[in-house]
Amino acid sequence: MNVLSLQDFGVKRGRRQILGGITLDIAAGEVVGLIGPNGAGKTTLMRAALGLIPSQGRSSIAAMTARDRGRAAAWMPQSREIAWPVDVEILIRLGRTPHLARGQKMTATDQAAVERAIVRMGLEPFRHRTTTRLSGGEQARVLIARSLAQEAPLLMADEPTAGLDPAHQIATMQTFGQLAAEGRSVLVSLHDLGLAARHCTRLVILHDGGIAADGAPRDVLTPDLIRAAFGISAYLKETPEGLIFQPLEVLT
Amino acid sequence: MMRLAILLGSLVLALFMGTLLIGPADISPVQSLHALILGEDGPMTLVMREIRLPRAILGLLIGASLGLAGAAMQGYLRNPLADPGLIGVSGSAALGAVLSIQTGLAAAIALALPMMALGGALIGVLLVLLLAGPRGSSLTLILAGIAISAFAGALTSLVLNLSPNPYAASEIVFWMMGSLADRSMVHVWIALPLIVAGGLLLASLPRGLDALTLGEDAAEAMGINLTRLRLSLVIGTAAVVGASTAVAGAIGFVGLVVPHLLRPLVGARPGALLWASALGGAAMILASDIFVRVVLPERDLKLGVVTALVGAPLFLHLIYRTRRDGV
Numbered sequence: 162m163n164v165l166s167l168q169d170f171g172v173k174r175g176r177r178q179i180l181g182g183i184t185l186d187i188a189a190g191e192v193v194g195l196i197g198p199n200g201a202g203k204t205t206l207m208r209a210a211l212g213l214i215p216s217q218g219r220s221s222i223a224a225m226t227a228r229d230r231g232r233a234a235a236w237m238p239q240s241r242e243i244a245w246p247v248d249v250e251i252l253i254r255l256g257r258t259p260h261l262a263r264g265q266k267m268t269a270t271d272q273a274a275v276e277r278a279i280v281r282m283g284l285e286p287f288r289h290r291t292t293t294r295l296s297g298g299e300q301a302r303v304l305i306a307r308s309l310a311q312e313a314p315l316l317m318a319d320e321p322t323a324g325l326d327p328a329h330q331i332a333t334m335q336t337f338g339q340l341a342a343e344g345r346s347v348l349v350s351l352h353d354l355g356l357a358a359r360h361c362t363r364l365v366i367l368h369d370g371g372i373a374a375d376g377a378p379r380d381v382l383t384p385d386l387i388r389a390a391f392g393i394s395a396y397l398k399e400t401p402e403g404l405i406f407q408p409l410e411v412l413t
Numbered sequence: 414m415m416r417l418a419i420l421l422g423s424l425v426l427a428l429f430m431g432t433l434l435i436g437p438a439d440i441s442p443v444q445s446l447h448a449l450i451l452g453e454d455g456p457m458t459l460v461m462r463e464i465r466l467p468r469a470i471l472g473l474l475i476g477a478s479l480g481l482a483g484a485a486m487q488g489y490l491r492n493p494l495a496d497p498g499l500i501g502v503s504g505s506a507a508l509g510a511v512l513s514i515q516t517g518l519a520a521a522i523a524l525a526l527p528m529m530a531l532g533g534a535l536i537g538v539l540l541v542l543l544l545a546g547p548r549g550s551s552l553t554l555i556l557a558g559i560a561i562s563a564f565a566g567a568l569t570s571l572v573l574n575l576s577p578n579p580y581a582a583s584e585i586v587f588w589m590m591g592s593l594a595d596r597s598m599v600h601v602w603i604a605l606p607l608i609v610a611g612g613l614l615l616a617s618l619p620r621g622l623d624a625l626t627l628g629e630d631a632a633e634a635m636g637i638n639l640t641r642l643r644l645s646l647v648i649g650t651a652a653v654v655g656a657s658t659a660v661a662g663a664i665g666f667v668g669l670v671v672p673h674l675l676r677p678l679v680g681a682r683p684g685a686l687l688w689a690s691a692l693g694g695a696a697m698i699l700a701s702d703i704f705v706r707v708v709l710p711e712r713d714l715k716l717g718v719v720t721a722l723v724g725a726p727l728f729l730h731l732i733y734r735t736r737r738d739g740v
Contacts, residue, residue, distance in 0.1 A: 211634050231636030242628030244491035245681040258624050258635040291681075307627065311635070
């Protein structure tokens with residue numbers, strides 16, 4: 162059963178076709194890394210798949226009603242907005258919004274989901290701190306916890322590791338791995354290809370308005386594909402510690 | 414949260430009783446209530462039922478309206494400096510009222526003034542919706558509101574400028590300062606349905622406003638219908654603020670200061686701030702209205718002047734505090 166299915170999917174801005182001919186299925190238990198150079202349309206693809214901007218073709222999530230979308234996919238935008246100085250637990254509770262009927266209060270189930278998210282992100286000591294006074298990295302973790310509390314089958318995260326220190330980058334990717342092990346799926350856009358190589362079960366390169374490659378990391382991060390999409394050379398090696406990817410030089 | 418509700422609720426109740434019992438007519442509290450409730454024929458009943466009761470009810474309604482609309486607007490725009498006047502409703506309502514005074518309609522027909530003010534508010538909000546479009550961002554809404562406010566303000570100045578009659582001009586200026594003096598139950602009946610309807614629309618917003626804490630994108634992905642939220646916000650605000658301005662003139666600073674003041678007490682949650690600000694706004698208007706009647710009762714001090722005099726320094730203090738906290 163696929164948690165997201167895009168068929169001949171595309172996005173237009175004005176008259177310009179930004180993305181087109183995209184077919185992508187994400188199954189349960191996958192961590193799919195969406196990679197591509199700046200401006201390749203990673204954010205646009207994710208927002209359109211969620212139905213936040215108009216699109217052509219078919220997206221299984223955009224086709225749902227607004228309410229069902231919130232239960233089918235959790236969305237973590239790249240801009241880490243926290244408008245008001247609410248405390249950490251209250252912010253994470255917002256993730257339960259799609260599960261509550263009009264005027265309904267949080268139930269024990271909802272509270273349990275919030276607790277799981279807090280524990281998973283190691284935020285117990287921060288529970289009653291004011292979110293706007295946390296550091297950028299701490300805020301990022303709180304926002305990840307918010308999308309985890311939504312407990313949707315698919316988590317879509319736009320650059321969730323940007324601005325995090327290495328330990329928290331790795332921890333975030335490991336959290337995604339755990340979610341996949343539990344049968345949920347993650348679609349995550351990343352700029353750090355080393356992180357993508359190690360922690361994603363599958364990579365999708367977005368380039369020139371379409372999918373340039375889609376497959377296991379070792380099949381996607383080949384010298385030819387990397388040169389074509391990113392214009393760089395790279396070192397890729399299967400080691401006892403796993404797949405190692407290191408960008409080397411800019412190719413002209 | 415419960416404690417805050419009880420505290421604000423009893424404050425509003427006390428001030429409401431205060432406005433009923435305090436006034437230039439020398440009546441004891443017991444006599445006042447007796448006359449109000451049992452109502453024998455006589456001047457006391459007349460004073461209580463026709464003068465003080467409408468004034469107290471209007472203070473309650475208008476204060477709650479301004480506080481509620483201010484909190485909703487700040488929550489939607491995610492900006493503590495937003496004010497219900499931002500979408501141009503109070504400006505265009507004032508223009509309608511000014512036109513009715515200037516043309517003499519207000520003097521000729523009893524309810525011409527509030528009705529024309531309501532008409533102005535309606536035209537203003539329709540123009541804002543037309544300009545901002547059904548799906549635009551919050552920025553287009555602000556810009557449309559500012560444009561309409563500026564235009565209504567310019568037209569109001571033009572009317573004043575061309576006014577051949579200094580009495581009409583001074584009447585306009587005094588009306589624009591906002592007051593609850595000499596209002597009757599008829600004014601209550603004009604404002605009440607609109608304020609209740611608009612208030613119900615605004616009361617449907619808490620969940621959406623809470624979700625907007627995470628930004629428009631995240632809120633929409635959680636199933637919040639932003640188009641509907643925005644429409645409810647604009648129409649609800651227009652109804653409560655339009656009706657308030659129509660019967661009481663322009664009363665500033667309540668919608669700006671009250672939500673700002675109460676925000677820390679509700680844990681900064683924009684949804685919970687709605688009811689708290691409604692109660693807080695009612696308390697501020699009722700207190701100010703008591704103030705204008707106790708201090709300088711013979712000079713007819715205007716309510717809007719007092720709220721601005723109290724509100725502006727309070728606001729300065731809040732800015733100072735915000736700066737100190739570095740958020």
